[in-house]
Amino acid sequence: MKSAGGRLLTGLELDRAADRPLHQQLHEQLKGQILGGALPSGTRLPSTRTLVSELGVSRITIVTAFEQLTAEGFLRSRAGDGTYVDSLWSDRAPARPLPRPPLSERGAATSARGTSLFTDAPHSWAPSETESFVASQVAASAFPAAAWKRLLGRHAGRTDQSLIGYGDPHGLRALREAISEYVNDVRGLDCTPDQVVVTSGAQQAFNVLSVLLLDAGDTVLVEDPGHISGRLAFQSQGCPLHGVPVDDDGAVPPAVDDGARLACLTPARQHPLGVAMSPVRRAEWIAWAQRNGGWIVEDDCDSELRYRGKHLPTLFGLDPSRHVIMVGSFSKVLSPSIRLGYCILPEDLVEPFATASSVIGRPPAVLFQAAMADFLAEGQMHAHLRRSRKLYAARQEALLEALGQQLPYRLHAAPVDSGLHVMGWLHGAEDDVEVARGLAARGVYTYPLGEYRVTRRLPSALLIGFAGTAAEHMPQAVGRMAAAWDAWERSSARR
Amino acid sequence: MKSAGGRLLTGLELDRAADRPLHQQLHEQLKGQILGGALPSGTRLPSTRTLVSELGVSRITIVTAFEQLTAEGFLRSRAGDGTYVDSLWSDRAPARPLPRPPLSERGAATSARGTSLFTDAPHSWAPSETESFVASQVAASAFPAAAWKRLLGRHAGRTDQSLIGYGDPHGLRALREAISEYVNDVRGLDCTPDQVVVTSGAQQAFNVLSVLLLDAGDTVLVEDPGHISGRLAFQSQGCPLHGVPVDDDGAVPPAVDDGARLACLTPARQHPLGVAMSPVRRAEWIAWAQRNGGWIVEDDCDSELRYRGKHLPTLFGLDPSRHVIMVGSFSKVLSPSIRLGYCILPEDLVEPFATASSVIGRPPAVLFQAAMADFLAEGQMHAHLRRSRKLYAARQEALLEALGQQLPYRLHAAPVDSGLHVMGWLHGAEDDVEVARGLAARGVYTYPLGEYRVTRRLPSALLIGFAGTAAEHMPQAVGRMAAAWDAWERSSARR
Numbered sequence: 010m011k012s013a014g015g016r017l018l019t020g021l022e023l024d025r026a027a028d029r030p031l032h033q034q035l036h037e038q039l040k041g042q043i044l045g046g047a048l049p050s051g052t053r054l055p056s057t058r059t060l061v062s063e064l065g066v067s068r069i070t071i072v073t074a075f076e077q078l079t080a081e082g083f084l085r086s087r088a089g090d091g092t093y094v095d096s097l098w099s100d101r102a103p104a105r106p107l108p109r110p111p112l113s114e115r116g117a118a119t120s121a122r123g124t125s126l127f128t129d130a131p132h133s134w135a136p137s138e139t140e141s142f143v144a145s146q147v148a149a150s151a152f153p154a155a156a157w158k159r160l161l162g163r164h165a166g167r168t169d170q171s172l173i174g175y176g177d178p179h180g181l182r183a184l185r186e187a188i189s190e191y192v193n194d195v196r197g198l199d200c201t202p203d204q205v206v207v208t209s210g211a212q213q214a215f216n217v218l219s220v221l222l223l224d225a226g227d228t229v230l231v232e233d234p235g236h237i238s239g240r241l242a243f244q245s246q247g248c249p250l251h252g253v254p255v256d257d258d259g260a261v262p263p264a265v266d267d268g269a270r271l272a273c274l275t276p277a278r279q280h281p282l283g284v285a286m287s288p289v290r291r292a293e294w295i296a297w298a299q300r301n302g303g304w305i306v307e308d309d310c311d312s313e314l315r316y317r318g319k320h321l322p323t324l325f326g327l328d329p330s331r332h333v334i335m336v337g338s339f340s341k342v343l344s345p346s347i348r349l350g351y352c353i354l355p356e357d358l359v360e361p362f363a364t365a366s367s368v369i370g371r372p373p374a375v376l377f378q379a380a381m382a383d384f385l386a387e388g389q390m391h392a393h394l395r396r397s398r399k400l401y402a403a404r405q406e407a408l409l410e411a412l413g414q415q416l417p418y419r420l421h422a423a424p425v426d427s428g429l430h431v432m433g434w435l436h437g438a439e440d441d442v443e444v445a446r447g448l449a450a451r452g453v454y455t456y457p458l459g460e461y462r463v464t465r466r467l468p469s470a471l472l473i474g475f476a477g478t479a480a481e482h483m484p485q486a487v488g489r490m491a492a493a494w495d496a497w498e499r500s501s502a503r504r
Numbered sequence: 505m506k507s508a509g510g511r512l513l514t515g516l517e518l519d520r521a522a523d524r525p526l527h528q529q530l531h532e533q534l535k536g537q538i539l540g541g542a543l544p545s546g547t548r549l550p551s552t553r554t555l556v557s558e559l560g561v562s563r564i565t566i567v568t569a570f571e572q573l574t575a576e577g578f579l580r581s582r583a584g585d586g587t588y589v590d591s592l593w594s595d596r597a598p599a600r601p602l603p604r605p606p607l608s609e610r611g612a613a614t615s616a617r618g619t620s621l622f623t624d625a626p627h628s629w630a631p632s633e634t635e636s637f638v639a640s641q642v643a644a645s646a647f648p649a650a651a652w653k654r655l656l657g658r659h660a661g662r663t664d665q666s667l668i669g670y671g672d673p674h675g676l677r678a679l680r681e682a683i684s685e686y687v688n689d690v691r692g693l694d695c696t697p698d699q700v701v702v703t704s705g706a707q708q709a710f711n712v713l714s715v716l717l718l719d720a721g722d723t724v725l726v727e728d729p730g731h732i733s734g735r736l737a738f739q740s741q742g743c744p745l746h747g748v749p750v751d752d753d754g755a756v757p758p759a760v761d762d763g764a765r766l767a768c769l770t771p772a773r774q775h776p777l778g779v780a781m782s783p784v785r786r787a788e789w790i791a792w793a794q795r796n797g798g799w800i801v802e803d804d805c806d807s808e809l810r811y812r813g814k815h816l817p818t819l820f821g822l823d824p825s826r827h828v829i830m831v832g833s834f835s836k837v838l839s840p841s842i843r844l845g846y847c848i849l850p851e852d853l854v855e856p857f858a859t860a861s862s863v864i865g866r867p868p869a870v871l872f873q874a875a876m877a878d879f880l881a882e883g884q885m886h887a888h889l890r891r892s893r894k895l896y897a898a899r900q901e902a903l904l905e906a907l908g909q910q911l912p913y914r915l916h917a918a919p920v921d922s923g924l925h926v927m928g929w930l931h932g933a934e935d936d937v938e939v940a941r942g943l944a945a946r947g948v949y950t951y952p953l954g955e956y957r958v959t960r961r962l963p964s965a966l967l968i969g970f971a972g973t974a975a976e977h978m979p980q981a982v983g984r985m986a987a988a989w990d991a992w993e994r995s996s997a998r999r
């Protein structure tokens with residue numbers, strides 16, 4: 010019978026100054042030695058008396074740790090014969106443990122980008138408060154915090170089951186009603202509250218739709234260039250992507266049927282290029298769906314932020330054959346941090362979508378749904394939209410002016426009718442991803458168009474967001490961009 | 505050239521009493537006729553003058569509608585020759601439109617259950633406030649609404665970018681720190697804040713883990729019987745499920761390697777049967793992962809609600825080889841409607857998980873994360889847990905007493921050490937799903953064990969939740985259950 014006195018005692022390091030009680034430290038360390046193989050099964054432990062004197066701790070410390078280890082199956086006492094390491098762990102540990110499996114194929118593809126740069130998410134939490142060129146960033150200072158706080162406060166004290174429980178998988182009834190009125194007002198879209206399902210943002214809706222409509226291997230048509238994270242959602246579900254080009258009329262449907270089962274489109278305002286899809290194209294896409302028996306997901310995520318011109322009707326409203334599902338979001342018209350969006354669905358898809366949605370992520374936080382229902386019903390959203398359109402139009406103008414004055418030799422940017430960013434087309438032949446990285450390394454955050462491509466070669470450009478910088482800060486902010494660009498150019502010339 | 509006077513005019517129904525302006529009604533209806541094929545392309549419309557007199561509306565109504573339809577590509581005017589239906593739509597509509605595609609295979613499987621009965625979700629929003637036997641329902645009246653409202657109020661007025669933007673894909677730093685302390689306190693789990701990623705509930709975590717670790721077709725081991733919606737999450741990702749039996753020591757690992765890549769387990773408290781996994785089994789499962797190179801997802805969702813006895817160490821803490829990922833949730837210890845949970849991950853999985861998580865659903869609502877961080881840091885959670893354990897222990901006792909007095913001839917229920925429900929084992933040979941349906945039709949909601957099975961035949965039983973009914977209401981509530989059961993039995997005997 011092996012005895013473990015020496016090995017055990019030399020391995021132990023009890024720290025009297027630490028927060029954790031000594032018996033916990035002893036427990037943790039003995040467990041670690043057993044699991045790690047340093048104390049093999051069958052090892053006899055020194056007696057309590059020995060340990061007390063060697064470790065200089067009280068008897069109760071030793072006994073407490075031993076009792077817990079015994080309850081956990083690590084130690085076994087034999088009456089009158091001391092305490093042994095149980096064979097529980099060592100007997101079962103395989104002789105040659107296999108390493109952990111790698112990530113799945115789709116998992117590796119989905120996570121390859123990392124959270125650090127060039128995804129929507131990190132950009133919008135990293136940059137500063139007063140200036141940012143990140144395209145997905147709204148004006149935080151313009152967030153209607155007082156109204157929102159008041160509405161949250163109205164519901165936050167409630168303890169009724171409807172507010173504390175999981176919530177209706179379709180979303181709160183009052184919010185579904187408010188959304189059906191809202192999309193009618195802002196998008197001329199005619200639907201009943203029963204066709205609305207509330208989601209925790211558009212991103213979640215894309216995932217639920219992938220699961221519901223696509224099996225792994227089914228091809229998805231996406232715009233090339235197109236919205237990054239929308240595309241990643243389909244890809245993460247094991248669906249190969251097929252890019253369709255975008256021209257001045259919007260996304261171009263494939264001339265021949267290529268077996269794709271779903272097309273994800275941004276007709277209101279192509280993301281990122283900004284063109285509105287022409288009526289002819291709308292007709293062609295609906296014909297595509299009808300001809301091939303395909304689905305269209307209409308990503309309508311920031312169409313409400315329109316500064317000039319009228320909306321064309323949604324694909325959803327144009328297709329009597331019900332091949333279209335519309336996805337909307339409050340991320341850009343209010344704030345992405347409240348995680349609320351919605352799907353407008355053909356009647357027969359509502360129940361399957363709501364079921365799949367609660368399997369994939371449950372309905373969104375009920376309190377926010379209740380506050381949002383009031384925010385819409387009280388007309389707060391319309392007021393906020395009016396203010397935002399004015400604010401963002403002024404910020405866009407200030408951005409274009411500053412770019413024209415300070416960076417005309419670098420890029421050309423034209424005004425956009427809607428959305429939160431302009432395209433800055435580079436005059437030079439630099440790789441836009443390199444430029445964006447160079448600027449980011451100097452604290453100036455933009456998105457490079459190159460990140461939006463699927464397979465198509467694109468001219469170099471940056472997406473430059475205007476919503477996150479006050480008009481009066483714009484000249485300095487663009488000045489900092491110009492300086493960062495110069496510095497990057499110098500440092501890359503030197504290499 | 506076809507003229508459409510008669511057809512167009514008979515088809516139109518303008519409602520002067522309606523809310524929507526007449527020009528909108530006219531626009532909608534003409535668009536419908538064109539899209540529906542009632543007004544084929546090339547059709548010449550009656551003159552404005554004719555329409556004014558026939559419809560009895562103003563010229564401006566007609567002109568406004570026509571202008572919009574022209575902008576949308578539905579109509580075309582020829583100078584001096586009137587207005588025609590454009591060929592835009594009809595030219596593109598396929599001669600034989602294909603119907604919409606069916607749901608995907610996994611979509612059909614995921615949504616087959618529907619939102620109406622026997623999923624966690626609808627049960628917890630449907631039932632009444634004062635009594636419910638739904639196993640996933642917490643005591644709404646015990647929700648610490650005042651503290652929660654105060655903490656939300658503290659952050660709700662903020663308009664800084666970190667609160668208004670998408671938020672850190674890993675979760676709010678303060679919350680990650682608070683969670684790493686919390687799991688140490690309540691679960692003895694040793695991890696750094698960097699190993700914590702905040703999710704919008706456990707359900708979302710299961711989905712992200714499926715995408716990250718599994719490709720479609722990879723087999724997942726689940727407990728049989730096992731948690732319904734956890735299992736559905738893996739299935740919705742196209743992964744075949746393989747049930748492993750559960751005995752008095754917990755889930756039984758497969759004797760031979762069956763190629764499964766991941767096992768989802770509830771060691772702290774098997775859901776639904778309630779047994780804690782024995783030390784031997786814990787060792788065997790870790791050996792399974794090491795021998796086959798498999799992942800273990802440790803679903804630890806309500807382990808904090810323990811009324812008696814000590815926790816055994818988590819699989820996560822027992823496995824030095826890092827094959828285990830732990831998933832926790834605030835759904836049962838606080839409320840499911842706040843949608844907050846977390847994953848504790850091996851260091852090298854943190855970044856991939858956070859990336860995949862933001863692709864699949866983005867980080868959860870930031871305001872709730874901020875409030876939860878304070879709720880934990882202020883010790884509110886510990887106070888709430890103490891109160892909840894006491895409250896639920898009393899409710900469990902009241903339930904068992906009432907069942908023993910009023911339903912001893914129907915079922916037998918034993919006390920449980922943790923969780924929110926007891927198992928009521930039926931004496932009779934009735935199908936538990938039928939019983940649960942019969943009771944639900946009479947307003948008494950339980951879950952039938954049959955719904956938790958994967959493939960194994962199980963004795964009939966109901967999961968009877970005790971958290972949703974006050975102790976003093978319990979006798980009446982169980983009385984209503986008894987009455988509903990009698991009524992169901994009579995009505996099914998009659999059939």
Ligand SMILES: Cc1ncc(COP(=O)(O)O)c(C=O)c1O
Pocket residue numbers: 129145209210211212213236239275280308310311337338339340341345349350866
């Ligand atoms: C075109 C487009 N689609 C989808 C999204 C995603 O929105 P959400 O924050 O609701 O997931 C956005 C917002 O950034 C967007 O601009």
Ligand SMILES: Cc1ncc(COP(=O)(O)O)c(C=O)c1O
Pocket residue numbers: 371624640704705706707708731734770775803805806832833834835836840844845
């Ligand atoms: C065992 C188990 N797993 C997972 C969940 C899902 O929790 P969440 O509400 O965080 O998605 C629950 C809660 O019902 C549960 O009991």
